[in-house]
Each structure stands twice: as structure tokens, then as C-alpha cells.
Amino acid sequence: VSREPDFLDVVGKDVPAEERDRLRRVHDLLVAAGPPPELPPALATAPESGATVRFLPRRHRGALLLLAAALAAAAFGGGYLVGGRTNEKSTAEPVRVVPMHGTELAPHALASLRLAAKDDSGNWPMEVVVRGLPKLPSDAYYELYLTRKGRPVAPCGSFLVHGGTTRVRLNAPYELKRFDGWVVTRQLRGQRDTGTLLLTT
Amino acid sequence: VPETASEEPGPAERAEAAFEAWHVHRALEELPETERTVLELAYWGGMSQSEVSDYLNVPLGTVKTRTRSGLHRLADLLEELR
Numbered sequence: 001v002s003r004e005p006d007f008l009d010v011v012g013k014d015v016p017a018e019e020r021d022r023l024r025r026v027h028d029l030l031v032a033a034g035p036p037p038e039l040p041p042a043l044a045t046a047p048e049s050g051a052t053v054r055f056l057p058r059r060h061r062g063a064l065l066l067l068a069a070a071l072a073a074a075a076f077g078g079g080y081l082v083g084g085r086t087n088e089k090s091t092a093e094p095v096r097v098v099p100m101h102g103t104e105l106a107p108h109a110l111a112s113l114r115l116a117a118k119d120d121s122g123n124w125p126m127e128v129v130v131r132g133l134p135k136l137p138s139d140a141y142y143e144l145y146l147t148r149k150g151r152p153v154a155p156c157g158s159f160l161v162h163g164g165t166t167r168v169r170l171n172a173p174y175e176l177k178r179f180d181g182w183v184v185t186r187q188l189r190g191q192r193d194t195g196t197l198l199l200t201t
Numbered sequence: 202v203p204e205t206a207s208e209e210p211g212p213a214e215r216a217e218a219a220f221e222a223w224h225v226h227r228a229l230e231e232l233p234e235t236e237r238t239v240l241e242l243a244y245w246g247g248m249s250q251s252e253v254s255d256y257l258n259v260p261l262g263t264v265k266t267r268t269r270s271g272l273h274r275l276a277d278l279l280e281e282l283r
Contacts, residue, residue: 005243005244005247005249006249009249009250010243010250010268010272011268011269011272012265012269015269022273022276023269023272023273023276025276026272026275026276026279027272029221029225029279030225030240030244030275031244032218032221032222033221033222033225033226034222034245035241035244035245036222036226036229099223101226101227101230107230108230110227
């Protein structure tokens with residue numbers, strides 16, 4: 001989608017050999033990793049406050065648009081690819097593990113959805129492990145949704161956290177292939193529309 | 202047509218690569234925003250260091266310092282995760 005950065009341009013030529021080797025390994029990992037399955041904030045927002053507005057060169061604008069499209073398509077699939085690799089203990093053997101990360105409103109929040117096998121009735125039982133979300137006041141709760149085109153459309157259950165790490169069992173009674181991702185929102189009791197997005201895939 | 206082995210990575214290799222990428226992305230989230238921003242623009246925005254400097258309207262030297270510092274911090278974080 002975008003050109004590979006030149007290592008010497010990135011780190012400069014005046015780097016001692018040992019340091020250069022260490023940085024080279026990180027450089028290679030970044031190149032291999034590619035962008036995360038959500039547009040990084042640096043590529044999604046305007047330049048720093050007070051900066052002169054500058055338009056990107058045409059090749060960059062095209063690259064960023066393609067990057068955004070590719071990331072949207074990869075958002076859900078990326079979660080499946082890392083399935084099965086986790087150190088966290090669970091009582092049910094997951095068939096898929098979907099990592100979630102915080103939005104700009106909860107940048108330190110993380111979660112993983114450990115989906116067990118679908119039962120005969122079409123339910124996908126799951127254990128949700130959440131870290132970094134704050135404890136909510138009594139009139140609010142968190143809700144897990146499946147998304148379509150990035151919009152929360154199918155609720156999969158509510159939960160509370162106490163701070164630290166919370167594990168909760170929820171269920172997705174849907175055909176998962178009809179959806180493209182997951183989000184966690186903060187809801188107010190009695191609120192009918194979907195609340196603030198705090199975690200996403 | 203002769204039968205040849207595919208050069209495409211298999212499921213195990215793809216899963217391993219995805220797992221490595223997940224590690225890198227998680228480590229990036231731990232960086233200070235100023236360092237993370239220059240790395241994202243350089244690696245995934247397709248910009249040279251000079252272009253990052255123009256884009257952010259900060260001196261080239263600052264971009265280079267943040268970039269190198271970010272890479273060092275990322276190396277430390279990735280070693281911690283292993």
C-alpha cells in the first residue's frame with residue numbers, strides 16, 4: 001500500500017554498528033507487521049495543533065486512502081489469524097481468539113474475545129477478558145456488539161468491570177460471518193441508542 | 202504444467218506473522234504519542250523523514266530524534282513481551 005521506508009533514512013548513517021543492528025531488527029519487524037487493523041491516529045487526524053495545513057503529495061493521498069480501505073477489510077480477519085495463541089487461562093477451549101484495543105477514548109484498554117465452538121442451537125459462547133476500562137457509575141454499563149460496516153448492530157451482552165482485569169462470559173447468538181468486527185460501548189441505563197465506542201477490533 | 206510447491210506462506214506461517222504483528226502493534230501503543238506518530242507516518246504513511254517533518258511542521262532533527270528514540274523504546278518493549 002505504501003512504499004517501504006529506507007532504513008538509513010529512518011535511523012541516519014551515524015549510528016554505531018551494535019545499535020544499528022538492534023534498530024534494524026525493529027525496523028524489519030515494523031515493515032513485516034504492516035499497519036494495525038485500524039487506521040493509526042497519526043494517519044487519521046490532522047497535523048498538530050497550530051501547524052500549517054499541508055496537503056500530502058498525490059501519491060501519499062492515494063496510498064492513505066488505499067490504506068484505510070485495506071485496514072477496514074483486514075480489521076476482522078486479523079483477529080481470526082491470531083486465534084489460538086494466548087497465555088491466558090480459560091475453562092473453555094477457544095476456537096478463535098479475537099484481540100480488541102482501545103479507541104482514542106480508552107487508549108489503554110485491551111480485551112480479547114475467546115470464542116468457544118458454536119453449539120447446536122447456533123450460539124457462540126465466549127469469555128471476554130477486559131483490561132484498562134474504568135469502573136462505571138451505577139447508571140452505566142459496558143455492552144459488546146457485533147458490527148457491520150463498522151457500526152454496532154447486534155448486541156452480545158452487557159458487563160461491568162471493577163478496574164484491573166475482568167473476565168465475563170457472554171454469548172453471540174448470530175451467524176458471525178454476517179458481521180465484520182466487534183466493539184464495546186459504554187451505555188447509560190435506559191439509553192436506547194448505542195453508546196460511546198471504547199474498544200474495537 | 203510441472204507441479205511446484207507454492208511459495209505462498211502456509212497457515213502456520215501466516216498465523217505466526219499475524220501474532221508477531223499483533224505484538225508489534227501492542228508495543229507501539231505503549232510509546233509516547235510523539236514517537237508513535239513519527240513511526241506510523243514513516244512506516245505506514247510512506248513518508249520520508251523530511252516529509253514527516255513537513256507534515257508535522259516540526260524540525261527534521263526532532264523527527265529523527267523521536268524516530269530513533271521510538272525504535273529503541275520499541276525494541277525494549279518487544280524484548281519484554283517475549
